[in-house]
Structures are given as structure tokens and as C-alpha cells.
Amino acid sequence: MNRREFLLAAASAAVALPTLSFSGKLFAAPASSPRFLFVFLRGGYDCNNLLVPYSSDFYYESRPTLAIAKPDANNPNSAIALDANWGLNPVLRDSIYPLWQRKQVAFIPFAGTDDLSRSHFETQDNIERGQAIGATGNYRSGFLARLSGQLANVPTIAFTNDLPLSLQGSDKDVPNISLRGNTNSSFDARQSAILTDMYRGTPLASATADGLELRKTVSKDLMDEMAKAGRGAPSARNFATETQRIATMMRDKYRLGFVDVGGWDTHVNQGSVTGGLANNLKNLGEGLAAYADALGDEWNNTTVVVVSEFGRTFRENGDKGTDHGHGTVHWVLGGKVNGGRIAGEQIAVTQQNLLQNRDYQVLNNYRDVLAGLLGRMWGLQGNRMQAVFPQAKPRDLQLV
């Protein structure tokens, strides 16, 4: 059942239905308008085993069991050289490396925040709020919600179970739905209309209408999609299945999206080219490649940014893992991204250049970099960008 049929069914089930209170986001945005997906890796992933500083002897001294070997054509487990200094974890050979070769992915090392707490929840919250450090004011206001508020015709959605802080505080309802699990709608059109009516005029009218409508739309879209692709998995077993579903939604209906991926807090036995971290990176890489693939032509109108709250200690710890650190590597992907390069300010990877002799410095503040990137994507300047990232100094790394 499409939206029109749903409305008709709703109208026939309810006596009086002047307007349904959908908050507007389901109406189509212009087909070729920019799309932005924000991917949050929760837990602080170990960027040093994603983007390997292979020209640094200090890296190999610091990680006796975790280091990834220097690029070597005869060793499939060695890093894939991206330039003279940086290599890619070989578990991404078939997913992210092809995008790199097409210049559709850039990495920004020494990226992150000013927050030095090294606390997961504090730093995640700070990133999602997107305020300057020390700013007081509305705790429940996320930068993506403020961005959405600055943009017209940019339907916004979170592909998560609850509404992430990034998208809280919007003056309109931002829908959320996890595409990880079973997304089947429990209620048919008549029942949905009855439930929607029951909440009409309450503070939750629009959340109720959106939630039920979204389930239905998603069920239908995914059913079509799964029929086309010959797949029928009721729940996403891996990130690639999930991102294919996300692509369906982002291709047709949404322009600004959020998704998160957990499991990156590798204090113990994290492994290098095999093991827990490698599996996570492989899953992530395959998911992002599947997303690019599933978007088809719209990949050219798409930008994906991957961040994590912090990097990890440069040295491995006594448990063959790494502990909470500071600077990290952010990813920028997209069909028209100015990629195939390591972007932003950099310094040599040496012991002297570590922050507190422990972890990466932050030379590329995510607020400044995102302000530059999003400003270019949507032509947001001056006060409008300051409303998204107050006191940020937008830095245009020419990423799009």
C-alpha cells in the first residue's frame, strides 16, 4: 500500500479526517538533492589499525603484537599502501580500497574533539551536541537537528532504536526506526488509522502517526527491494544488509540520516588483520560499500561521514588491546567526494608528537571540518552555519 492508499484507508476508517499530522518529512525532496549520512562508531575505534602509519618506526615499536605489517606485495596480510606514509588495513581490500581507487573516500587523521575526558559517554554526547567545549545551554539539542532546522526540503531520519542526541531538540518530529531487526508492521492500515486517531490532538500525535506510517513505508519498500534482490532476510545479520535498507530509504525519501555501529571498545585481544577489530572493520567496510552500490546513481549526490568519539592509546596495553585515547581518523565517502587522499592537517607519527605521551593529537576539529563540508554541500554560511555549530571556524578541506 502506498502513501496515497494509506491515506484513503485512514480516511475511510475514521469519520472525520481533515489532515493527517505527518510532519512533512515524508514528502519527496528533489531527486538529485544532496544526501548526508552520519555514521557514528560508538566505543572509540582503534584508528591506528585502520589507517596504518607504516612509515613510522614508532608504530612498530609501540605495537609488538597488534601492528599491521608494512606494505608488501607478497604478503596479503600487510597494509595496502595509500601513499608514502599511510596504509589501509587489508581487511578492507575488497570494500573500501576500490572506493579509494575511484577517489571516493578520504581519510582525515588527527581528527576529533577538544574533549579530553576520554570518557565514552561524555565525549559522544559532546560530539552529538556539537557545541563549543564549556558551552552551557540546551543539553538536549543535537547538531544534526539544528542542521535539519536550517534546511528546507531535507527530510531527516535516524536509523536507530531511539532518537540519538544528534537529532534531539528539533522543533518538528524526527522519525527513527532501526533497520537492523524485523521491521514488519504489526498493524494493518485500519488498525494504524485507529491508533493514529486515538493520539490525535495529544502531544504525541505526530510521533504516533510518523512511527506507524514509517513502519508501513519501510515494510513496503523493503519488501519490494527484497523481492527485487531475491533476498528475504527478516533481520539484518550484518551492516551491509542494514545499509542496503538504509540506501532504499535515503534514495527515495530522506536526505539526512544517522546510524550508529557499536562494539569498538577493544581493551583486550583486539587483533590486527584477524580478530574482533578486523571483523568489525570488515563488516563496516562491506556495509559502506554496499551502501554506495545500493544507491546507484544517487551515490553521486551522497556524502557519508564516519566518526567515533575518540582514538585509542597509540601503544598496545598489557592485554593485547588498546585503551581510551584522543585523536582519531574520520572518513568521508561519496560519489563526488574529492577523495583518494589523506586530508586535513597532519604531523609525523612519533613519540614526541603524541598527546600526553599517550595518543593522537587533534589537529582537525570535527566541528570546523563538518562546518566546512556541510557548508559546501548546502551553501550554509555565516549565521546559519553558526546556528548548527556555534563558534566553529569552518574549515573547507575541499572534500566535496
Added chain:
Amino acid sequence: MRLELPAIPKNHVLRCLHFGICILLLTPLLASARSMAPLKSDDISWLRRDGFGLDTASVTRYRELGRSGLLDAQLADRVNDPLPPAIASLINGYQAIATTPQQLLMELDAAQQHIKALPDGPDQAAAKKNLQDMGNQLQQQAQQAELLQAVYGPNQLKEQLVWFWLNHFSVYAPKGRVRWELGDYTQNTIRPHALGKFRDLVMATLESPAMLEFLDNNQNAKGHVNENYARELMELHTLGVGSGYSQQDVQQLALILSGVGIAPTNGKPEKFNPKFAPLVVRNGLFEFNPQRHDFSDKVFLGHTIKGSGFDEVTQAVDLIVRQPACGEFISRQLAEYFVSDNPSPALVKKMAHTFQRTDGDIGKVMRTMIESREWLAGNNQKLESLKFDDPMRFVVSSVRLAFDGKPIANALPLVYWLNQLDEPLFGRITPDGWPLDGASWSSSGQMAKRFDIARAIGNGNNLLFTPAGSTARGAGFPMLTTRLYYDAIEPYLSPATRDALAKANSQQEWNSFLLASPDLNYR
């Protein structure tokens, strides 16, 4: 006094094709059977906030004791009717509840030693997996025990406080040995102190293995100080962030708390330096180990605390809970959970005053709140000024209403529903506990999921009556058209909800709509 009602002819309802007509037929029958006037709107409103929603037992008790009599009895912890025997026997059958924490941790220790001794290989992997399964089972048992008490506990005000404090002093099950310590934490740490002095509650959590493990104070020792618990004890448990204490106070409190930890569980007697031996403090699994303590003098919250051992800790806690900020912080949180997302400063002030005057007597603070005008301010008001139920309250109150005291055979569905609604017991990874405001639980995706659960309860398509290990399907769907419904809910339904119920095609659907309705999800 007992409420008697001619049995509603259930089969009659079932046989009806047009459900709406059944209601019409039944209503006069019920009206004539009524021996007393229905409770007034503000009685219902009061009672719905007093507990996890209504059931017949709570309404009966309210009628018997009256509002103030019931409140007195609850606050004095005198509402002690036994749990239904089937529920009591479920709870007592859980190892997490029936086995002492000492025993559980000793077994865990032994199992870990055994695993260490095994060579790498399939046997070791199997032993590790067994141990993990054991931990998960203990966690689920502790969750079920808590949910069963929330549903069937006679003192519903206390049951709410138990959840509130479990959440206020939140612990995260997957960390360390916490899964082995959860039954002890709910039954021995939180429950006995839920209505007592706040100071005693803080001390109980401070000495509890679950908290010592979760916030790392077990690692806090002279020379390698861990500030985690010291910081959260003030920031989250007692004073609140920005209440005036400094980073210096955090560091000093961490030193005061050095040596506060969990006793060894390897079964071997501990050896102490004779100089320190008299200063050891043991209480069950709690141990103050003076050999790990920093005995320097401290300056904490402007007071000098002489280095003396565990007495420093009790002095520090006394200092903390007597700060005006503590009474204000706790009062505000209680009012936010029980009364309003934005409780009035006047109410918080009144409660904080009681807190200060009574040396942190939780029962007295609760009385101030419940006897305030704000407690009933939501009555007949717009939904904006009411509280929207969090998932815990939604699940527990739905089951209470649906089965009305009838014992379920399996509480795992309740655990899973809370997982699906993203508010699992002992599942908050950060130490701040689940949010107390309604906005955190009412996004579009959360509403859709809530309706799914309303449907699962309403249509009986669940395992509530399938005992663990059995494959037999349970008792079908509940009958929500009860005497309780007609007495306490039906008279006050909004027109929109009446419309929705009238459109239901079956009892199952009707149940689902009722449980999903704003009338039952706000209080």
C-alpha cells in the same frame, strides 16, 4: 470488604461477532452489580501515581484503608501481604536470589581458576562458554525477580521506589562480575533501604559488590587511585554536577575511598599486617582493606578528615548527605520521576526542606511530595502536564491490568519487552541511569514499538503462561473488560479512546488499543 462481581460470561464475549455490541449488553449488567459508587477521578489519578498502574488488589486496598491510611501503611512498610504462592516460588527458585552472593562469587572464582588451568582448546572454550551462560542466566533471573515483584508486590509505592533507586544507583550487568551480584544488589542493597534513610541507602550501595565492581572502586588503592566511583558518588548519586564541589574534592574523596572493595573470593584466609589487622572492616562480601588505604589527612568539602581508616568514609558520606545540595538533588529527581518532567521549584524546595529536617528520611520526603497539590495537579489536566510512562512502567502496568493478580508462569517476556523498548533492567551502560523524562521514550520509533508490545500482551501471543523449558502455549489472550476496567478506567476514558475501542473487531484488538491508549500511557 471484598469486591464481588457476578462472573462476566467470558464465553459470551468470545462468541460475540460484533464486539461493540457485547459491551453494550454487558454494561447494564455491570452497573446493576455495582455495590458502591465508582472511585472518583482524583482517587484514580492518585492511585495510578501511587503504583505501577491499577489492579483489583490496589483498588480494594485503597477502598479499605482510605487514601491517608494506605499512604501511612505504605510508607511504614506495613503493606506486607504475601506474593501469590506461584510467584513466590518462581522467585525463590532463582539461583540468583536463593544462593548467597558469597557462594556465587566463590563458585565463579573456582570456575575461573579451572578455566585458567585448562590448556587452550575446545575444552577451555566450552568451559568459558558455560561460565558466560551461567552469568547470563543469573542476570535474567535477577531481572525476572525484580519484574515479578514490581507486578505482584503489594506495596506498589515501595516497588516504584525500588526501581527508582536501582536506576539512580545504576549498575551495568555485563561489566566484570556484576551479573553474579545483581540478585544481592536488588534484594539486599536496594530493597531493604528503599523507604529508609538516604544515608543508609548510600552506605549500602557503597558497600555493595555490584557498585564496587561497576564503578571500579574495587581497584581504588593507595598508589593507584581510581576516581571513578568518587566522582559519580557525588555527581550522580548525591550532589549533582555543578553543585559546588571541586575536582580537588573528587581527588580527596577517592583517597578516602581507597581500600574500599570486595573481599577475596578464593576461599583462602587473608593475611594482614598485625598493625593493620584491627582496622579491617568486613560485612558480607564488603571489605575495607587498610593495607590498600591512603592514611593521609584529607580536606574534603571544606572539612579536615583525619586519616584513620574506614571511619573516614562514614564521615565523608555524612558530610555529603548533609549538604543542602543533596536534599535538593534527590528531591528534584524524585519529583521528576513521580510528578512531572519539570517539577515546580516550590515542590522541590518543600521536599528538600523535609529531607534536611528529617536527616534524609525518604519516607517523609515521599509524604511531602504525595500530600502536595502537585501530586494531583495532573488530574483532569492536559496531557502536556502529565507524566508519560517509561517502558518499565508501561510493561509492568500493562501486565498488572491484563492479568490482575493472576500469576504468570514465565517472566522472561517482560525482560525481552524491556530490552526491545530499550530500557532493560541493569542494561544502562553509563552510570547515569535511564532518563526520567517522557520525551526520552516517545520518539516515533519508540511509539511504534510500544504499540507492538501492547499488541503482544493484548492478543496473548506471548509466553507469559509457558513455563520455562516447556513448549506448551499458554492461556490465550487476557480479558481486559473486567470489573476493574468498568469501575476505574472506563468512566474516565477520553472520547478518542472510546472511539478507538468501539472500532475494535475482537477482544484481542480491543485489549491492544486500550493498552496502547494515551489514557493508560500518561498518568
